[in-house]
Amino acid sequence: MNIIEFKKINKFFGQGDNRVHVLKNIDLTIEKGDFVAIIGQSGSGKSTMMNILGCLDVPTSGAYKINGVEVGKMEKDELADLRCKTFGFIFQRYNLLSNLEARENAALPAVYLGLNAESRNKRADDLLKRLELGSKLKNKPHELSGGQQQRVSIARALMNGGEVILADEPTGALDSKSGERVMEIIKGLHKQGHTIILVTHDSKIAAQASRIIEIKDGEIVSDTRKSDEFYETAETLEAVKKSKFDVLKYRFLESFNMSVHAIMSNKMRSLLTMLGIIIGIASVVSVVALGNASQAKIMEQINSMGTNTIDIRPGTGFGDRRSARVRTLKVSDSEHLSKLSFIDNATPSVSASGNLAYGSYTLTAQLNGVGAQYFDVKGRKIAQGRIFTEEEVDKMASVVVIDDNTLKEAFPDNPNPVGEIIIFNKKPLKIIGVTEEDNSPGPMSEMMNIWTPYTTAMYKINGTNDIDSITVKVSNNVNSQVAEESIENILTVLHGKKDFFMINTDSIKQTVESATNTMKLLIASIAVISLIVGGIGVMNIMLVSVTERTREIGIRMAIGAKQADILQQFLIEAVLICLVGGFLGVSLSLLVGWAFNTFSEDFGMIFSTASIILALVCSTAIGIIFGYMPAKNASNLNPIDALASE
Ligand SMILES: Nc1ncnc2c1ncn2[C@@H]1O[C@H](COP(=O)(O)OP(=O)(O)OP(=O)(O)O)[C@@H](O)[C@H]1O
Ligand SMILES: [Mg+2]
Structure with a gap:
């Protein structure tokens, strides 16, 4: 049975003027189990032919069949498969991987077959032992002689079965003794049933083959058969059941x-x-x-300013110089807003700066008239005492909460001033609480601030019913943007025009x-x-x-x-x-x-x-x-x- 069939194989190298015709219309068939020597002078095209035989190179024209299958029609991966499973290469210069041990070099083809490391190494060891390299399993190529390296490469060629052994000048780099040893092994392989194709320029080596093909300038000039020794293929790699996953795994590893x-x-x-x-x-x-x-x-600093609050102020914006004089916001606006479903609460606020007197101290402080919910809305915490109640707001109670700045300035010797009376703009106020230190940035943290109910600030201290701003706390599950728009619409209707502006802490945050x-x-x-x-x-x-x-x-x-x-x-x-x-x-x-x-x-x-x-x-x-x-x-x-x- 023919394992290899060449029909009118041509091979050219180079382009244009440099184009050389290396193989010329080669027709050749090689039978299974044969031992063929290809002989010819240097440059006659032996290696070129060998490379095409081994699917390392492709012919320029002509048909090449292996076991009756056209090679020219195969994908690159199918060619790789052929090289992996069918051919075993023995090169003149061994071509071992220098960083791998003898065993690893011999076992390498089985990696691409998908064999696991254990069976791979066992088989490599067996092959190397048969080639009398049992003591050199762990040596790297540079620790081996040329003859030993060539035997490792023979073991590698046999690793996956090596149905067809392609040997290109296998003894070319060896001394005559090692060369003879290698030839003995190759002849042995022939007897075991491997098909051998051997390239040499040495007629003595060629004489050991069963069939000698001589090529000259890319053409077969003679083809003589010396013996009819064909051997049945005895050894093939025992069909190990390998799952696709295993194959991928070992190749990946x-x-x-x-x-x-x-x-x-x-x-x-x-x-x-x-x-x-x-x-x-x-x-x-x-x-x-x-x-x-x-x-x-x-x-963190923004959150300390209070969560989800909207400040409503008169005027058109911070730049509006009239806004200090514009008095359009009313307590009734605040009451109106606090009734809306999406608003938790609304507190009006008024402010006044003035003189704060206590004992021998007279200081300038900022008075803020606010609602009872103010401290909650702004997230201000109380360090001592309490904040004022709704009732005290309604009754215009003369109570005051001071901040820690005021505590430090006005009560340097008295850390517990709750119950003391201070005078602000000539009106007495009773201290009921002190706030914690304020960490938020800005001028507020530098100034002395005191808080009274807004009713007290409006009617008792300022003597007017104007308010400076309204602070609204929007319910948590309500979008503050939507709330802002609704408030704007409602107040615009109430006032007949938009004579206020709003500051949304959420938008500052954003x-x-x-x-x-x-x-x-x-x-x-x-x-x-x-x-x-x-x-x-x-x-x-x-x-x-x-x-x-x-x-x-x-x-x-x-x-x-x-x-x-x-x-x-x-x-x-x-x-x-x-x-x-x-x-x-x-x-x-x-x-x-x-x-x-x-x-x-x-x-x-x-x-x-x-x-x-x-x-x-x-x-x-x-x-x-x-x-x-x-x-x-x-x-x-x-x-x-x-x-x-x-
Ligand atoms: N890649 C290439 N590009 C161009 N020319 C090449 C190439 N490979 C080989 N040749 C040419 O093809 C011819 C045949 O080369 P090949 O290697 O097949 O010879 P060979 O018979 O193996 O010789 P040797 O006995 O010296 O190894 C040579 O003339 C060579 O110069
Ligand atoms: Mg060559």
Whole structure:
């Protein structure tokens, strides 16, 4: 039965004037179990023919059938499968992977077959022992002699069965004794049923084959059969049941190991490449943490101003100079608003500045006439005593709550002034409470503030019925924007025109939030640029890595690696570099945050899990994006070109 069939195979190399016709209309059939020697002078086209036979190269024209199947119509992956399962290559210069031990080199083809490590190594050990390399299983190629290396490569050729053994000058680099040993082994393989195709320029070696084909200038000039020794194929790799998942798993594991190996064997280079990613990720995470911290700080201050309140003031806005004189808001407006369903309460307020006298002290203070709910609405807490009641508001009670500034200035020797009487603008007021310290920013925290019921302030102190503003607390489940619009409409109807303006603490909050978000976005985008620069560094080093290992890629392809295996291997390498860089970057920023938080007391960086996860996802994405092009380049290499590279 014919295992190999060449019909009018032509091969050209080069283009234009440099175009050379290397194989000329070759017709050839090789039967199963045969031992064929291809002989010819240097440059006659032997290796070219061998490469086409082994599906490492493709003919320019002509038909090539293996076991009756047309090779020209096969996909790249099917060709890889053929190289993996049908062919076993023995090269003149061994082509072992220098960083793998003898056992790993021999076992490599089974990785691409999807065999697990245990059965792989067992089979490799058996093969190597049969080739008298039992004591050298753990040696790397540079620790082996040429003859020993060639025997490792024979073991590798047999690993997946090696139905057809293709040996291109297998003894070319060996001394005569080792050469004879290798020829003994090859003859033994023939007897075991392997189909052998051997290329040589040495007629003594060719004489050991059953059939000798001589080629000259790309043409077959003679084809002689010396013996009819055909052997049944005895040994094939016992059909191990392998699930698709296992196959993918072992191939992935191999790629992963190779990537780790590649990174570890260039530690300095990998670290420098990572540095870009480390700095990028560390700055993104730190900036976000700092942004969170400052936003939280500002929000805390805004929240201390009270939640969800709307201030209504007369005039058209803060810039309106008439507003101090405009007296359009009435107590009745406040009462009206407080009846609305979406409003928790509304309190009018009036203010007056004046002289506060106590004992020998006379100070300038700000008097605020407010409703009983004021303290609740503004989120002001009481340190001692109590606040005034609704009843006291109704009765215009002469009671007052003072703030801590007033306490300090007017009562330096008396920390408990509740029950004392102070005089404000010549009116006596009884202290019933003291507020806690006010942390909110602005002039309020600097001034001395005292609070009385607004009725007291209006009728007893100011002697008018005008109010300065109304503070409205909107119910929690109501959108403050909608509430603001409704209040505006109602008051406009009541007053006949819009003679007031409103300040919504919620909109202040939103403004601050969006301002800090913009800030964060700005700094984060600078950090992202540094990440892109880091990514370009990764791409650069991956291109170098691919170039350095082109030969390795060629060897892997020759023994059955598919394009996906090569792509995967380099992609994993890029992702690993980036991911490790990402982890180091996150750790760095956590370290910086720890140092920062230790030294700064009132302001701490806030790291969110989300931002850390996002950073790691980002670094993985960078690895994939910037590693893809080099990895794709590697997987697109032609096996034969890759093998030929130095
Ligand atoms: N990639 C290539 N590009 C251009 N020309 C090539 C290429 N590969 C081989 N050739 C040419 O094809 C011819 C045959 O080369 P081949 O390697 O098949 O010879 P060979 O018979 O194996 O020789 P040797 O015994 O020296 O190994 C040579 O003239 C060589 O220059
Ligand atoms: Mg050659």
